[in-house]
Amino acid sequence: MTERITPRSENYANWYVDVVTQAQLADYSPVKGTMVIRPRGYAIWERMQSALDAMFKETGHQNAYFPLLIPESFIHREAEHVEGFAPELAVVTHGGGEKLEEPLVIRPTSETIIWSMYRKWIQSYRDLPLLINQWANVLRWEKRTRLFLRTTEFLWQEGHTAHETDKEAREETLRMLDVYRTFAEEYMALPVLTGKKSESEKFAGAVDTYAIEAMMQDRRALQAGTSHFLGQNFARAFDVQFQTRESTLDHVWATSWGVSTRLVGALIMAHSDDRGLVLPPRLAPTEVAIVPIFRNQTRDEVLRFASTLREQLSESFRVVLDDDESNSPGWKFAEWELRGVPVRVEIGPRDIEQGTALVARRDTGEKSPVPIAKLSGHIAALLKDIQASLLERARAFRDENTIEPASYDELVAFFADGPGGFAVAPWDGDPATEARVKAETKATIRVLPFDGEERARGRVCIVSGKPATSIAVYSKAY
Amino acid sequence: MTERITPRSENYANWYVDVVTQAQLADYSPVKGTMVIRPRGYAIWERMQSALDAMFKETGHQNAYFPLLIPESFIHREAEHVEGFAPELAVVTHGGGEKLEEPLVIRPTSETIIWSMYRKWIQSYRDLPLLINQWANVLRWEKRTRLFLRTTEFLWQEGHTAHETDKEAREETLRMLDVYRTFAEEYMALPVLTGKKSESEKFAGAVDTYAIEAMMQDRRALQAGTSHFLGQNFARAFDVQFQTRESTLDHVWATSWGVSTRLVGALIMAHSDDRGLVLPPRLAPTEVAIVPIFRNQTRDEVLRFASTLREQLSESFRVVLDDDESNSPGWKFAEWELRGVPVRVEIGPRDIEQGTALVARRDTGEKSPVPIAKLSGHIAALLKDIQASLLERARAFRDENTIEPASYDELVAFFADGPGGFAVAPWDGDPATEARVKAETKATIRVLPFDGEERARGRVCIVSGKPATSIAVYSKAY
Numbered sequence: 001m002t003e004r005i006t007p008r009s010e011n012y013a014n015w016y017v018d019v020v021t022q023a024q025l026a027d028y029s030p031v032k033g034t035m036v037i038r039p040r041g042y043a044i045w046e047r048m049q050s051a052l053d054a055m056f057k058e059t060g061h062q063n064a065y066f067p068l069l070i071p072e073s074f075i076h077r078e079a080e081h082v083e084g085f086a087p088e089l090a091v092v093t094h095g096g097g098e099k100l101e102e103p104l105v106i107r108p109t110s111e112t113i114i115w116s117m118y119r120k121w122i123q124s125y126r127d128l129p130l131l132i133n134q135w136a137n138v139l140r141w142e143k144r145t146r147l148f149l150r151t152t153e154f155l156w157q158e159g160h161t162a163h164e165t166d167k168e169a170r171e172e173t174l175r176m177l178d179v180y181r182t183f184a185e186e187y188m189a190l191p192v193l194t195g196k197k198s199e200s201e202k203f204a205g206a207v208d209t210y211a212i213e214a215m216m217q218d219r220r221a222l223q224a225g226t227s228h229f230l231g232q233n234f235a236r237a238f239d240v241q242f243q244t245r246e247s248t249l250d251h252v253w254a255t256s257w258g259v260s261t262r263l264v265g266a267l268i269m270a271h272s273d274d275r276g277l278v279l280p281p282r283l284a285p286t287e288v289a290i291v292p293i294f295r296n297q298t299r300d301e302v303l304r305f306a307s308t309l310r311e312q313l314s315e316s317f318r319v320v321l322d323d324d325e326s327n328s329p330g331w332k333f334a335e336w337e338l339r340g341v342p343v344r345v346e347i348g349p350r351d352i353e354q355g356t357a358l359v360a361r362r363d364t365g366e367k368s369p370v371p372i373a374k375l376s377g378h379i380a381a382l383l384k385d386i387q388a389s390l391l392e393r394a395r396a397f398r399d400e401n402t403i404e405p406a407s408y409d410e411l412v413a414f415f416a417d418g419p420g421g422f423a424v425a426p427w428d429g430d431p432a433t434e435a436r437v438k439a440e441t442k443a444t445i446r447v448l449p450f451d452g453e454e455r456a457r458g459r460v461c462i463v464s465g466k467p468a469t470s471i472a473v474y475s476k477a478y
Numbered sequence: 479m480t481e482r483i484t485p486r487s488e489n490y491a492n493w494y495v496d497v498v499t500q501a502q503l504a505d506y507s508p509v510k511g512t513m514v515i516r517p518r519g520y521a522i523w524e525r526m527q528s529a530l531d532a533m534f535k536e537t538g539h540q541n542a543y544f545p546l547l548i549p550e551s552f553i554h555r556e557a558e559h560v561e562g563f564a565p566e567l568a569v570v571t572h573g574g575g576e577k578l579e580e581p582l583v584i585r586p587t588s589e590t591i592i593w594s595m596y597r598k599w600i601q602s603y604r605d606l607p608l609l610i611n612q613w614a615n616v617l618r619w620e621k622r623t624r625l626f627l628r629t630t631e632f633l634w635q636e637g638h639t640a641h642e643t644d645k646e647a648r649e650e651t652l653r654m655l656d657v658y659r660t661f662a663e664e665y666m667a668l669p670v671l672t673g674k675k676s677e678s679e680k681f682a683g684a685v686d687t688y689a690i691e692a693m694m695q696d697r698r699a700l701q702a703g704t705s706h707f708l709g710q711n712f713a714r715a716f717d718v719q720f721q722t723r724e725s726t727l728d729h730v731w732a733t734s735w736g737v738s739t740r741l742v743g744a745l746i747m748a749h750s751d752d753r754g755l756v757l758p759p760r761l762a763p764t765e766v767a768i769v770p771i772f773r774n775q776t777r778d779e780v781l782r783f784a785s786t787l788r789e790q791l792s793e794s795f796r797v798v799l800d801d802d803e804s805n806s807p808g809w810k811f812a813e814w815e816l817r818g819v820p821v822r823v824e825i826g827p828r829d830i831e832q833g834t835a836l837v838a839r840r841d842t843g844e845k846s847p848v849p850i851a852k853l854s855g856h857i858a859a860l861l862k863d864i865q866a867s868l869l870e871r872a873r874a875f876r877d878e879n880t881i882e883p884a885s886y887d888e889l890v891a892f893f894a895d896g897p898g899g900f901a902v903a904p905w906d907g908d909p910a911t912e913a914r915v916k917a918e919t920k921a922t923i924r925v926l927p928f929d930g931e932e933r934a935r936g937r938v939c940i941v942s943g944k945p946a947t948s949i950a951v952y953s954k955a956y
Contacts, residue, residue: 029545030552030594031582039540039610046541062517063524067507068546068584068615068631069568074508087575090547092584094569095630096619104509106546106570106584116508126804132517137546137615141574152573153546326604 005338007274012218019268020147023277023338033145033152037261040339041148043285044264045155049135051187051282052157052259055179061131061159066113068137069104074112077237081111084204088140090152106139111205111230111256114160115238122162122252124243129172130162148265149222149478156260162252164244166231169253173229176257177210180225188263189280189390190214190270191398192224193422193473195447200431203256207231213446213473215398216269219419221446221475224266227257271363271390277340278363280390281383287317288379289336293329293348305352309345309372316376317383337362342386343379361386363393398422408463415441415476422446422475426468428461434472437463443474483816485752490696497746498625501755501816511623511630515739518817519626521763522742523633527613529665529760530635530737533657539609539637544591546615547582552590555715559589562682566618568630584617589683589708589734592638593716600640600730602721607650608640626743627700627956634738640730642722644709647731651707654735655688658703666741667758667868668692668748669876670702671900671951673925678909681734685709691924691951693876694747697897699924699953702744705735749841749868755818756841758868759861765795766857767814771807771826783830787823787850794854795861815840820864821857839864841871876900886941893919893954900924900953904946906939912950915941921952 003022006014020026025041037045053063069092076082085108092104107113114132121127139153159176163169177194184190192212202209206228213221235241235251244250271278281287290310294302303323310321320341322332329346336344346358346367356369359378363386370378401421405411414420423443427433438444449455452471459468481500484492498504503519515523531541547570554560563586570582585591592610600608617631637654641647655672662668670690680687684706691699713719713729722728749756759765768788772780781801788799798819800810807824814822824836824845834847837856841864848856879899883889892898901921905911916922927933930949937946 027595027598029591030549031545031547031591034545034547036545036595037543039542042542043540045543062521064517064520065515065523065633067509067512067514068617069509069512071508089572089574090570090582091572092568093571094567096567096621097565104568113507113509117505117514120505139546143574155543 005274005276008217015274016269017147019272019276020265023340025264025268025277026147028147031152033142035147035151037155040285041264044267044279044283045261047283047285048187048263049157052179052183053135055183056133056157056159059131059175059179061133061161064132064134065136066107066110066117066134068107070107070110070113072103072105074116075105077112078205078233080233081205081237085109085140088142090139090141107136108138108140109256109258110134110136110138110158111160111234112238115234115240115254118162118235118252119238119240122240122242125164125245128162128164128242128252129168131159131172132161133157133159146265146478148268149262151261154260154262156258158256158258161255162235162240163255164242164253166253169231169255170229173208173210173227173255173257176255177212177225177227180212180227180257180259183259184212184214184224185391187280187282188267188270189387189394190224190266191391191395193447193449195449195452195473197226198431198434198445198448198472200434201445203228205230205233206256207233211447213475214266214270215394215401215422215475216266216478217397218269219401219421221422221477222262222266222269223446223477224263225257225259228255230254230256270394272340275334276338278390279340279342281342281387284340284342285318286320286339286341287383288313288319288343288345289341290319290321290345290347291329291332291336292321292323293346298349302347302349302352306347309347309357309375313345313376313379317379333360343382345375345379363389405462411437411443411462411474412441415443415474419476422473424471424473425462426456426459427470427472428464428466429469430461430464430466433461433463437474441474443476445472446475446477447473449473483752483754486695493752494743494747495625497750497754498743501818503742503746503755504625506625509630511620513625513629515633518763519742522745522757522761523739525761525763526665526741527635530657530661531613533661534611534635534637537609537653537657539611539639542610542612543614544585544588544595544612546585548585548588548591550581550583552594553583555590556683556711558711559683559715563587563618566620568617568619585614586616586618587734587736588612588614588616588636589638589712590716593712593718593732596640596713596730597716597718600718600720603642603723606640606642606720606730607646609637609650610639611635611637624743624956626746627740629739632738632740634736636734636736639733640713640718641733642720642731644731647709647733648707651686651688651705651733651735654733655690655703655705658690658705658735658737661737662690662692662702663869665758665760666745666748667865667872668702668744669869669873671925671927673927673930673951675704676909676912676923676926676950678912679923681706683708683711684734685711689925691953692744692748693872693879693900693953694744694956695875696747697879697899699900699955700740700744700747701924701955702741703735703737706733708732708734748872750818753812754816756868757818757820759820759865762818762820763796764798764817764819765861766791766797766821766823767819768797768799768823768825769807769810769814770799770801771824776827780825780827780830784825787825787835787853791823791854791857795857811838821860823853823857841867883940889915889940889952890919893921893952897954900951902949902951903940904934904937905948905950906942906944907947908939908942908944911939911941915952919952921954923950924953924955925951927951
């Protein structure tokens with residue numbers, strides 16, 4: 001905590017790395033492109049996992065585990081899949097001291113190995129739907145990496161479901177997108193746009209890809225989760241047919257959906273500030289830090305009082321009492337701010353005399369004295385308020401930085417001097433138009449909102465002037 | 479459930495595979511030596527993880543995550559470590575379409591990558607102890623594999639701790655061994671012997687390895703968990719020194735300890751029977767299965783009643799109501815027995831009239847009518863009793879199959895016609911003696927009990943006739 005965090009205004013990318021490393025969330029590992037998730041970072045991921053896992057189980061999914069290594073030939077079975085993933089593969093050529101007959105790849109995603117098993121498990125409509133999720137590590141060889149946001153290896157969950165009908169699979173795809181939206185908003189305090197991806201941005205092997213997209217504090221977009229309708233593509237590639245209710249044979253319909261440790265990066269980028277991490281209370285491993293303030297003659301009394309306070313508050317909250325005597329209170333304030341603990345309680349001899357404690361909230365920095373008797377209720381309300389405020393603040397920030405440009409010139413200007421933000425405009429649906437915008441502004445289409453078609457009716461594409469088929473949200477992205 | 483399970487008496491190995499595959503705990507994957515953990519098997523692992531994770535946190539450990547891939551040169555830094563693991567490595571030679579400058583190995587265990595990070599994180603005694611655990615997949619190229627018990631890839635936890643002193647690290651090693659013993663006995667209902675491993679059986683790179691060893695139903699031993707005192711071996715290999723309280727420099731003292739999905743195999747082999755899985759209630763994903771029994775005219779009444787019952791019991795237990803009408807009650811009884819659900823509740827029209835339900839316990843097969851009003855209390859007591867009975871039964875079985883041979887001839891005879899069991903005898907501490915026993919009986923030393931030295935005092939080795947240094951427990955093992 002003796003190091004300085006680069007201010008966001010000075011260099012946003014350095015600020016991010018400073019927060020991640022100084023708050024000890026992650027560290028660079030000796031293998032290029034990979035990272036170590038340190039205990040304080042992993043504790044956030046554990047809270048994310050636990051909330052998401054409960055939501056998956058509530059929607060009928062079960063966890064399983066499939067192998068890390070996939071025969072290289074499997075990746076080649078689905079034409080678009082191999083095109084998308086072949087350049088990113090890590091290949092195992094030797095095992096147990098011998099050269100392997102067929103190279104194995106480390107899973108970049110598990111559709112192929114999972115559908116090779118589904119072939120064994122699915123014979124009839126009675127075996128459907130099959131609703132499986134896996135928590136696992138995956139590996140994609142990335143050229144440019146960034147802690148949490150893009151690393152060669154990352155942790156994630158991947159849901160893989162099999163259904164009788166097109167309709168059911170499409171419903172599942174959107175159900176899980178909505179689970180992600182709910183999680184982002186209610187736990188991460190992160191407002192997200194939802195919608196479909198354009199052809200150029202969809203998952204290799206999907207019919208349709210849907211995403212949740214968030215705006216970071218530097219006004220860039222971050223894709224925080226995706227849900228894919230895979231049609232019958234993987235069922236065809238792995239010959240997974242089932243006996244229908246009408247006793248005919250049909251290929252199974254599929255979805256897949258995932259979020260990863262990238263969410264930890266999104267959380268940091270969305271809420272943190274120049275003093276360090278800011279965590280929404282629902283995902284904060286520690287909700288309350290108690291810092292006792294004393295001199296030699298008041299030491300015992302204050303520590304005894306603080307310790308009782310810790311016990312009381314622990315009944316309702318995740319509490320730490322920082323009674324380390326080798327650091328000053330000022331140092332501790334800065335340290336708990338760096339770590340993003342939502343509420344700090346300061347307690348000294350005068351507070352004890354007056355029957356109050358000083359309560360500081362991390363998000364705004366506000367401090368106020370609170371009667372000890374009302375402390376627990378006050379903190380409960382404060383945590384709720386912080387959770388809601390962070391969401392509101394992020395939503396207001398996004399809205400302030402979203403424009404509906406009236407002309408292509410305005411759109412180009414918006415992205416000319418920096419990240420810009422979100423630009424919402426009618427699009428003609430032509431990949432060439434999308435490519436032109438990307439080439440000229442570096443912005444890409446993040447999502448086509450669900451009501452985009454309706455909103456585009458009767459309007460023309462802001463770039464080409466041709467009739468628009470949808471509204472598109474353009475942004476520079478991570 | 480239409481397939482037959484091979485009886486244990488006919489072929490124990492086939493019985494095991496039948497139980498695992500028919501209860502749908504795991505399946506063979508297309509990659510040799512690896513397996514798929516299916517939802518019903520993974521649910522057991524999740525319960526194990528959750529109990530163990532809480533025990534690790536109670537003893538002050540935090541979770542983190544280190545990279546899957548390790549530079550090959552790291553494995554070579556510790557002389558014994560490389561000797562032990564080099565033959566089992568999977569090697570990544572290509573990434574992102576290019577040949578790598580240095581090959582990377584998939585972690586067979588993570589001491590090397592973790593100690594390379596500890597070097598960055600540990601400077602002073604203030605940074606110690608460092609108590610980190612990771613839940614991860616690891617890979618060891620195995621020639622002979624067996625579902626759950628030995629697979630090329632497996633899931634596990636690995637604790638890696640760093641300490642100021644020899645004494646503190648040794649205490650940690652034994653503390654975690656005791657956590658494993660407690661978990662095995664209290665959750666898995668699996669009695670275990672604890673003790674030190676002989677030199678030939680210890681972990682590659684450890685000073686001392688300790689283990690928990692259990693007896694399976696075929697009287698073979700299974701090593702269910704290990705805890706290693708690593709001395710300063712890895713700190714030396716990775717140059718991890720710290721400033722002591724006396725301002726001198728010293729290498730850090732280390733431990734590592736792990737249990738894996740092998741525990742699921744141990745659980746099956748310890749308690750299951752010819753009808754399928756038998757699960758101790760604390761690890762059973764479902765504790766109670768309700769099977770309604772009805773004809774057309776009683777259908778609605780029985781289902782309504784069963785559904786109310788499910789709601790009531792769900793307040794205290796993990797309950798499933800099997801109201802699928804395409805299967806007969808008899809089929810369902812067999813199915814829930816195969817799946818190992820500890821308690822089955824059968825409810826039909828006559829039961830409703832009489833205000834009772836028929837309660838069957840999985841372990842003994844006993845059935846008894848229980849008044850509905852007393853059902854919840856009865857089931858709570860029954861689950862406790864099943865948990866305790868399974869442990870007692872396994873302990874009695876182990877004791878019945880443990881001998882203290884009076885001569886080497888008796889020991890040889892014990893192992894001559896099959897697995898034998900555990901043979902407890904004084905040992906002279908000589909690796910040559912151990913090797914001779916192994917060559918002549920196929921039995922190895924599983925553990926040297928903690929009181930082995932004391933018990934051996936004044937006695938002679940059963941094999942060599944030389945003065946004994948310890949008691950040894952010999953057994954054939956998985």
